[in-house]
Amino acid sequence: MLDITSADSIIEFAKQLKNQTLRQACGSEIEKHGYKGKGNFGQILEKFYFGYEPNSDAEPDFLEAGLELKTSPLKTLKNGEYRSKERLVLNIINYLEVHKEEFETSSFWKKNAHLLLVFYLHDRDLDLLDYLIKLVDGWQYPNEDLKIIKQDWELINQKIKDGKAHELSEGDTFYLGACTKGSTALKSFRDQPFNKEQAKQRAYSLKQGYVNHIIANIAQEETAVYGKIIERPEILDKVRSIEEIVILKFHPFYGKSAEQIEKELGLELNQNAKSYFANLTNAILGLQLGQKIEEFEKADIQVKTIRLKENDLPKEDISFPTFEYQELVETDWEDSDFKNILESKFFFVFYQFEGENLILRKVKFWNMPYSxxxxxxxxxxxxxxxxxxxxxxxxxxxxxxxxxxxxxxxxxxxxxxxxxxxxxxxxxxxxxxxxxxxxxxxxxxxxxxxxxxxxxxxxxx
Known part of the structure; x- marks a missing residue:
């Protein structure tokens, strides 16, 4: 029996959706759902499975249980593992109100502290009523993630207070992004409190990499390939940010050659291997070779090793993934892969040639300015x-x-x-x-x- 005042009861009821479609789970009356638009999978689920009218209230969907329902599409990798198809969009950022809030009592935290996540396999050839639901579970943020999410929320808030809501970018933050929401038309622009220039409507969102981390947790996939930079979350209380922690790890090696760094770390790497610099970066960060950097993966950080000539010019331009011509012309700018990449957070590791040697000059977190x-x-x-x-x-x-x-x-x-x-x-x-x-x-x-x-x-x- 469903008890809508109990998060556990709701989650258990939701888990019965696993390996079913909406059509199978909700019965024949679902045919007349009448919902239009991108978010209607979730709306149909709310109305026909949980039995309440969809709304866009500031409160969580299951108010008495403090639980917010979110649905999100999956794609399957060749090895059968699931990955997120997109970021997970949470609530709209109200520029005119959010600057008055503190994180712990914010509208964001009230609504999103405890999520009920329903992941379904997206298939463009099927009616959405026939999408197969694969993963269902509740999600609360682990302590070390929550510290970073709070820092992200505060950074977004500070930008709004500084009159720069129009300059917000997903590359500003680590796990919690501020993604554009709504069409590119003028109607998706909003007033902001400390600047006359209107800002694009944005919503809080969990980055795609972070959603993949949640999926791996729910699916109980092996995570041994990941290594953590921050083993003890309490370090984030003492140091300002994860960026500072990472940069401090590289400082002792500035001015040293790649070979010297290798020796100091007791490594013997193949300098001709494609993974040479990635391995060196891992070793400096205290991770094992070949491990993925958990915090970088969750934050969708693009790591780029740059080799500079003696005149400070990079030896090569930086390439991004190839685009499909068909997709290029069918996708608008807001949803384009290129804009997504430009709005990413990057981590640059700069080495410079001195004769034959490559000297580590500096590392830098960077995201492209709005202009x-x-x-x-x-x-x-x-x-x-x-x-x-x-x-x-x-x-x-x-x-x-x-x-x-x-x-x-x-x-x-x-x-x-x-x-x-x-x-x-x-x-x-x-x-x-x-x-x-x-x-x-x-x-x-x-x-x-x-x-x-x-x-x-x-x-x-």
């Missing part, structure tokens, strides 16, 4: 326009080299587009055939961060 994201958006827009119009190849030289209209390094201070493929035959389909050559697929490309931008705006700042 630079706006500037980089031009490259994405230009790319979408070029692919959608089918005007890709400008000319084919006598040697058969194809020159494209894709954005070049000289055209944007921050980013450009160029190939990132095994060879010219490593391709993705085009949504529109190229007008000059008639090609229906084209060599894989990706967005790159310009080496000069990395030097001027990240390394030297």
């Amino acid at each position: 630079d994201i706006v500037e980089a958006k031009n490259v994405w827009q230009e790319m979408v326009k070029t692919v959608a119009s089918g005007e890709i190849v400008k000319e084919v030289t006598e040697k058969g080299v194809r020159k494209t209209y894709f954005p070049k390094k000289t055209e944007n201070r921050i980013s450009h587009v160029r190939p990132h493929a095994r060879n010219a035959a490593d391709t993705y389909e085009l949504p529109v055939a190229d007008k000059l050559t008639g090609l229906t697929e084209y060599t894989k490309h990706c967005f790159w961060l310009n080496a000069s931008y990395v030097k001027d705006e990240i390394y030297l700042k």
